[in-house]
Every structure is written in C-alpha cells, then in structure tokens.
Amino acid sequence: MAKRTGQLRLGAFLYPAGHHIAAWRHPDAQADAGINFKHYVQLAQAAQAAKFDLLFLADGVGTRGDNLDFLSRTAHSYIAQFEPITLLSALAAVTENIGLVGTASTSFNEPYHIARKFASLDHISGGRAGWNLVTSSNEHEAKNFNRDKHFDHGERYERATEFAEVVDRLWDSWEDDAFLRDKEQGRFFNPAKRHVLDHKGRFFQVKGPLNVARSPQGQPVVVQAGSSEAGRALAARTAEVIFTAQQTHRDAIDFYADVKGRLDQYGRHPDDLKIMPGVMPIVGRTESEAREKFEHLQSLIDPAVGLALVSGLTGGFDLSAYPLDGPIPELPETNASKSRQLLTLELARRENLTIRQLYLRVAGARGHWQVVGTPEQIADQLEERFVQYGADGYNIMPAVLPGSLTDFIELVLPELRRRGLFRTEYEGATLRANLGPRPVNRYAAQKAGAVAA
Amino acid sequence: MAKRTGQLRLGAFLYPAGHHIAAWRHPDAQADAGINFKHYVQLAQAAQAAKFDLLFLADGVGTRGDNLDFLSRTAHSYIAQFEPITLLSALAAVTENIGLVGTASTSFNEPYHIARKFASLDHISGGRAGWNLVTSSNEHEAKNFNRDKHFDHGERYERATEFAEVVDRLWDSWEDDAFLRDKEQGRFFNPAKRHVLDHKGRFFQVKGPLNVARSPQGQPVVVQAGSSEAGRALAARTAEVIFTAQQTHRDAIDFYADVKGRLDQYGRHPDDLKIMPGVMPIVGRTESEAREKFEHLQSLIDPAVGLALVSGLTGGFDLSAYPLDGPIPELPETNASKSRQLLTLELARRENLTIRQLYLRVAGARGHWQVVGTPEQIADQLEERFVQYGADGYNIMPAVLPGSLTDFIELVLPELRRRGLFRTEYEGATLRANLGPRPVNRYAAQKAGAVAA
Structure with a gap:
C-alpha cells in the first residue's frame, strides 16, 4: 500500500469543563461550564478560528446513575448541562464556518422531530448541521420516557435503522427547487416537487412531508458512535462520520478496515464514511511539562x-x-x-x-485514547495512525476546558500544519463540503434517471 | 370600577412573511421568510429595540391539509419554516432583553424533552424563555406520529394537564443553590437539593431529575393559547400568559372576566395570568392610506x-x-x-x-381581530379594550413582514407612549421580571415552611 497522503479531519468534542474525569476541579477549569453560554461561544469561536471541521456535543436524556455520593462528586453525569440542539442553534448564530454536530437518541425520540430540528439547524447555520445518531445504552434514560427498562440491544438497533431511514427520506420531502415563491402567479411551491413518505414500519408510522424546505447541505451530515457489530452495520449503511474509541493503533487499524470493508454492500465508496477516533491529548512544551500536567489532573481524582x-x-x-x-x-x-x-x-x-x-x-480518560507529550510526540502519534489507515481524522477531547483546547490549537496544530496534515483555510462553506459530496434528492434522481432512460 | 391604569404588555407574533393570508405576495414581503435566518434576526432586534416584552412563534408538526392546489398557493401551511426551538435558541444569541416564546404540542412530545429544551433555552438566553403549550388540533400532525387519528378533544386536554404538571415539577428538580461546584472539597452538588419526581400517571411515567440546573427564571414562562372550556381551565391552572383570538371588545371583556375569575380556585391572583389577545393592525399616516394598504393586501388573495x-x-x-x-x-x-x-x-x-x-x-386576518386606521385610531382601540379590562396587552400580528412591524413601531408605539401606555425601557433583565414574580422552588418552599412551623 502506498504511503497515505491527504489531510486530517478534526472535530472539537466539547464536554463542559473538559473530558478528564476530574477536569472541573482543575484551577483553570470553568466549573459551571455546562450552563455557561459564553464559555461555549469562546470555545466555538476558537475552534473555528483554528479551522476545526466541526464541534461535537455528546448527550444523555437523563442523569447517570443512582449513587448519589458518586454523582454529587462529579460533573460527568449529565446533571447540569445545556441540551445539544438548543446549544448548537445558539452557537450557529455566532459562528460562520464550523460544523455543528449534536447527539440525539433514536430510542427516546420521534423521527419527525429529529428530521425537522436538524433540517432547521442546517438552514439557520447555512449548511453546518450534523446529527450524531445514538441508541442510548443508559437504563436511567428509559425511566424518563415511560419505560421501566431500556429496549434490548437488538431491538434498539432495529429501531435505530428504521428511524434513520425515515429521517433520511423526510429530508428529501421537497426537491431543492420545489419552492417557487412566485408572487405574480401566486405559486408558493411546485406540487410535483413535493413528496409524501407514507412510511408504515415496525416501529414508526410517518406520513410526511417534512414541513421544512430541503436544507442547504441537501441533508444534514449523519454521524454514528456505536462500535458493536450492530453499530458498525448501521454506520456502514447510514453514517458519513464515525466517532469511535480505539485505544491502540492496532485496534484502530482493524476497526477501520472492518468498517470501510462494509460500505461496498450498500453501494458506497470507502471515502463516503470518515472514521474519527476520539483522543485526549495532554500537551506540554517539554515531555516533563506534559507529564506534570497529567499528574496534576490525576491527583484531582x-x-x-x-x-x-x-x-x-x-x-x-x-x-x-x-x-x-x-x-x-x-x-x-x-x-x-x-x-x-x-x-x-x-x-x-x-x-x-x-x-x-x-x-x-x-x-482519567474514561476509556478513550490518551496521548501525553510534546507537540512533536503528539503529532507523531496522530500521523502514525492516519498513515497506517487507522483514522481519517480525530475527535479531539480536551482534558480541561478551555485550557487544553488552547494548548492543542497553539502547540499541536502548527506542528500538524508544518507536516501538511491540516488545513490553513476552510475548503468549503458547509460541513459537507469538507467531508464529501452533497447528496442528490432521491426523487429528483429518479426523474433524471427516467429522462435519461 | 376605577379607571384602569398601568401599561400594556406587547408581544411580537412573528409569522414568516406576515399574518395576512396573502402577505407573501406583497412586493415588500420577504417571500422566503420561513427559512431566512437574517430576516428573523432583523425582526427580533427591531422588536427588542422597541421594547416589546416578547417574540412569539406558532408551530405545527406537519403541513396543513391535503388540498395540493390550495397548499401550493399559500405560505400559511407550515410548509417551509424553521422549527421554533432551534430558531429561538439562535435568536437568543443575538438579542439581550426580549422574551422568546415558542409553541410546542403536548400531544406529540414527551415532557422530559420539553422541560429540558425550554430550561436550556432559559439558560442560554439568561432568563428569557417561554413555552406556549398547545394540544394541536390538526389531524395531519397525528399522522406524522404513529397515529391514524388525533386524540379526541377531552383526552388531549387530560394529557396536556398531566404533561404540564410533569414539566412544572421537572423544572424544580434542583433547588437554586443545589450546585456547589466546590473544587477544593470535590463537591459538585448538594444531594439534599436534588429532587426525584418519580411520576407515574395515566399518560406518562417520568422518573427525573431533569439534567439541567434550575433556570434563571426559576421556571420558563408558560403560555397557553386555547380558548375552549378545557383550554380556559388548563390556562387558569398552569399558564402565566394567554394568547387568544377575540374579535370584539365585548367578547374580549367576557373572556377576560371568565378566565381571571377561575384563578382563585387554584390559589392564584388575577395578576398572575396576563391576557393578550391577538391583533392585526394596518396603520397609515391617514385613514385613507391605511385603507389603501389594506385593500392592496386583500387584492392579493x-x-x-x-x-x-x-x-x-x-x-x-x-x-x-x-x-x-x-x-x-x-x-x-x-x-x-x-x-x-x-x-x-x-x-x-x-x-x-x-x-x-x-x-x-x-x-385576510384568518379569524383574528383586525384594526385599520391612523396611529391615533389604533391606539384608541388598544386603549379602550385595555381600560375596559378586556386585555392586559396584545400579541401584535404584523400583516406583512418586515413592513407592518416597522409601521407599528414607528407610528403606533410613539402614540401609546404619549398616553403612558407602553414602556420606554425594559424594567427587568428576564421575561418574567416584566410579567410577574419568579416562582419559588416547591421543595425549598416546603423546607422553609417546615423550619417556620
């Protein structure tokens, strides 16, 4: 295999006070980050100035766990945080280029709401919305949604597959040129370019059409984060980006080959899906400075x-x-x-x-890949996994916010740029323009096919 | 009864290209208003500069009707519009004082999602969120949510009553001072100030707590728009603002007396609920100019x-x-x-x-109260209904946007101010500060009661 060229895709995974389990206790951490809008505005604008592809927000629809002593000692239980769709919409108004990816569960939502909210965000942001599709694995969430127990793993993924299909088709309810807005003739839209879904499946019955015009990206970008067999199959079928936790290069390379190898059966090209493992970099100007930063954080656990x-x-x-x-x-x-x-x-x-x-x-890193070192050492690690086809880019998980994001931007990005591994300007105006081609509306494609045939 | 004093509350009800049925065909109308974010930013900032209490957005979770010829000739069918929660969140980032009220249906949502999104919007906006609770009366919406038919009217309101109760209690999940964020002691919150709802009702089973801290307003403001017997009862029990369609002063005065008279049985004061009928003002510098504006719009139907x-x-x-x-x-x-x-x-x-x-x-006005005339004539009408206790204020429904909002701000507001009927500066920093007292957390109140007893 020839040495890999090209550039990394980078996401900024914003977790309120930072990803390290003790981040909020760090003297420089914004302890009220979860409900501090200005904090997120500063992070979003910094990540955009640094040309990150996207911001990423995780989610849970419930607090995590019943152990009150544990919960009360950690900020990592989704207990006092903005809801991602509201937060990303607000951030859309104060940013211009960076992608805005939010998590929403298929287990405790309806496809019409999700299709509509992300299409709306895509319009508001001028084509920068992304939906991270998850199935939720947390028993505590189910109890907030009329259930005693969560759906089992298999049922969750069957539901997610149907959910994703409905959302995908709702996003094609209107062709790109359906809305004429012809004041003289009094024609607001062209009825031939409106499509009714009329879906009746095992889990959902959804008539459509969506009440939002087709969005600037055609469809918001779909992201997936599950790494189980069912998660990989769903991602290969529907996702354009995968966020995944891979501790070692070996695991990452195996995962990459496995998932990319599944795309062909859905008529997709390997480049249609970007694989971006999570990584928590702890960077210092010297190795000992990096090590000290890390040990300090560890001592706060x-x-x-x-x-x-x-x-x-x-x-x-x-x-x-x-x-x-x-x-x-x-x-x-x-x-x-x-x-x-x-x-x-x-x-x-x-x-x-x-x-x-x-x-x-x-x-510390809650099961994620963690790299502690100088800018060169960290760039070596990121480059090695990339050139060995273990990643198309990374979802950067700053240990403490805002400090660790600043460190990465000021210390590691210049080194990645020196190696030609990261952009100096955005290539396109939308998130999708950086990731892949704009999808064609299926109905418009059918008509074009019929005309051509 | 003594002549009424005090000032009007005013909402700016933003309907994409305007409330007149033919608004979008007007030469000055923004025909793509429904998905034009800049249009909404301009309207929101203009309404804020004019010191409106709030922006109001209606909603439907589906397009309205099956008559394609009709639908394709009107923009009034929720066919190409932003979803309100995403739009209000984005507007929160570019405004500082104006209230942000969005509609969400209790028939096709889950209370945990609604409680969470409006609490999040309240944090993002620094205390300016409001939820307009509706039950949906549109059969077409049901078909997007796994149903062949809508719930019947009685069931809808029973569901809405339980829904509102759950949301209300979720908003009290955390006391105002629950989050300590004590870095030294490692205590993120005080477990004694966290409250689990554990609701098991006819329609919903919701454990809680909400995963958002108590919001700046204590609870987002609750608005209601139904005027049926069941709607009035629900509003008297739960709402802080009513938007209502009352064509004549007589009807408005009867409605006002009826609803205010219901508050006592829920231990509420008449001032705890503001009644704001909708009105579509068509204003001209002269009566004939106003009349011409109106006739021009009518000719576009x-x-x-x-x-x-x-x-x-x-x-x-x-x-x-x-x-x-x-x-x-x-x-x-x-x-x-x-x-x-x-x-x-x-x-x-x-x-x-x-x-x-x-x-x-x-x-033209789709069943709403419409007033055509000079600034003085319109102010006379608004003042008359107010002093006769037919309204606490109005939800202004501009016929064409942006023009009719500008007309109202430039021509009618100075006349209302000359009469002492409208503010020149915001009184408080939150929506609630203009409307009524901040609610006390029920659990904190119980503890205070126990200490006092």
Missing part, C-alpha cells in the same frame, strides 16, 4: 469517584472497604458487562496494580 | 385560496362551481365544526355577501 468507576467496571463490586494502596481482592463474577470486567481485572493482575493505581489508569 | 378557506369554514363544501360575485348557495349541514360553519353562514346571510365578499371578509 477523588478516591470515591475512582472507586465508584472501578466498581462500575468490575461488575458493581464495592472496593471501598479495601486499602486504596493494597492489591485488588478476588472478586466474584457478575452478569454485567462481562468482557469489560474481564479486561479491567486482567489489566490489574497483569501489571500487579493497587486499587488506586487501577482507578488512576482507567478513570 | 388568490380566489382559489379564498374559496378553499371559505370551503373549510363551511364544512368542506366546494364553492368553485358557483360565480364568485354571486350569492352563497344553500349548503348541506356537515359534521365538521358546526358552530364555525354556522357563524360563517350567518355572517354571509346577514350582510347579503357574495362568495368573493365572504372570503375577503374571513380570509
């Missing part, structure tokens, strides 16, 4: 938070009665997430970790 | 649109085979909206109207 996280990863076992600086005790096997439990315990045994060492290892 | 509207008001009877300038034929009685049909036909018979005269009479 409250042992109660660390213990609760390890307990979650080891099947709910309460380790608080054991000495923090002693070994992990023998644990009974449980039903919850067996593979994750096994991975965590294997790690602890293999490296002979104490309880504190284990939580420091797993808590 | 396409007969096909006029006929379809009259047909809708007379039970679906197709009048297109009869001469436009001849009398209304005898019509069979139908099931649909009997009282409306009767009112329309009585009007036609009483005044011996032709088909064209009838549609001109009912089509």
